[in-house]
Amino acid sequence: MIYADYAATTPIDRRVAASMQPYLEMSFYNPSSLYPAARQVRQAVEQAREQVADLIGATDGRVIFTSGGTESDNLALIGTALHPDNHKRHLITSAVEHHAVLESCAWLERMGFRVTYLPVDRYGRVDPDDLRHAIDADTFLVSVMWVNNEVGAVEDIETLAGIAHEAGVWFHTDAVQAMTTQNVTTEYVDLLTLSSHKIYGPKGAGALYVRDGVPIAPILHGGQQEGHLRGGTENVPSIVGMGKAAQLLQAERAALREDLARWKTRLIDRLSGMDGMIVNSPSGISADSVLHLAFEDIEAEGLLFWLAKAGVAASMGSACDTEHVEPSHVVHAIGLPASYARGCLRLSFGRGLDDSLVDALAERIQTAVTRMRR
Known part of the structure; x- marks a missing residue:
């Protein structure tokens, strides 16, 4: 199989799995307990926290472990909105955010908050002037994703922040x-969401960076874990694995980025002669890990069926939205023509690919599209 859905999830690195194993068996203790064996487990959690903080350069804030990106997004938006010190009722986001942000915003709207949804350009990018004009005296938070999970648009986070x-x-x-x-850094932002299983770590772990001084209230209530912001016994094996994945990514990201850039350029070149195809994530303005294509008068479900038969794993868009066959909110937001909107294919790249597999991927896409058009 050619796996081209790394934006949905990445395979766990064997070195990460090995780091987790002791905490699945012998070192099973609750890190909140006080006896020596449990304190060693606590040290492993804190080491993982330092590894994640090092990856994003977090020197003036704290890293809160969560169950994943969705919980971190919920905590960032709802936690700041509902903090007793927040007396404002307006927040701003973009029209192409992950559902974890959009659904949090929708819930806050039902609670009486106002939300402004910024439009995006043809490739999914926010215009800084639109943000500037949307802020008013009642605004307390802006939330804009760094890289879009569907079309790979890279936002100018430094300018927007x-x-x-x-x-x-x-x-x-x-x-x-x-x-x-x-080059993700907390230098520009006050809150930042991370997920373990998108960096070759285990599922079930994520993190939220919170800058010192940002008022945020817990949305899960219980014990005193995670600085009173996330009650519940920590998922130690997954946290340890996330820390190891962060450490490995920091050491190996430069080489991975070179591979991703080469594979994306190579695939675009191989497919460039196809009629009725639009590239929605061109190199230079979108992340090299994502290639989003739209095919005229093609149904994406059928295309994925033929690709699956040919041994290719890809997607129409966000893996969080696979129950819906209509064009996604991102496709609508970037204004794709109707004849292309239902024929979207997201390919995403990562470790495990090589040049020959990318060439084979291009050939199988061409064959599947030709078969459907016949």
């Missing part, structure tokens, strides 16, 4: 899809 900070507004970014291709 600067506009928010000039107005005295907190800035959150979902950096889940950015970690393998971008």
Whole structure:
């Protein structure tokens, strides 16, 4: 099988799995207990926290472990909105955010908050002037993702965060899809979302960076874990695995980025002669880990069926939205023509590919499209 759905999930690195194994068996102790064996487990959790913090350069804030990117996004938006010190009722996001952000915003709207959804350009990018004009005296938070999970659009986070900070507004970014291709740093932002299983770590672990001084309330209530912000016994094996994955990514990201850039360019070149195809994530303005294509008068479900028969694993878009066959909110937001909107294919790249597999992928896509058009 040619796996081309790394934006949905990455395979766990064997070195990561090995780091987790002791905490699945012998070192099973609750890290909140006080006896020596449990304190050693606590040290492993704190080491993982340092590894994640090092990956994003978090020197003036804290890393809160969660169950994944969705919980981190919920905590960032709902936690800041409902903190007793927040008396404002307006937040801003983009029209192409992950559902974890959009559904949190929708819930807050039902609770009486106002949400502005910024439009995007043809390739999914927010215009900084639109953000500047949307901020008002009642705005407390802006949330814009670093890299879009469907079309790979890379946002100008430094500029957008600067506009928010000039107005005295907190800035959150979902950096889940950015970690393998971008120089992600907390230098510009106040809150930042991470997910373990998008960086070759285990599922069931994520993190939220919170800058010192940002008022945030817990959305899960229980014990005193994670600085009173996330009650519940920590998922130690997955946390340890996330820390190891962060450490490995920091050491190996440069080489991975070179591979991703070469594979994306190679695939675009191999497919460039196809009629009725639009590239929605061109190199240079989108992440090299994602290639989003649209085919005229092609049904994506059928295309994925033929690709699966040919041994290719890909997707129409976000893996969180696979129950819906209509064009996604991202496809609508970038304004694809109707004749292309139902024929979208997302290919995403990662470790395990090589040049020959990318060539084979191009050939199988061409064959599947030709078969459907016949």
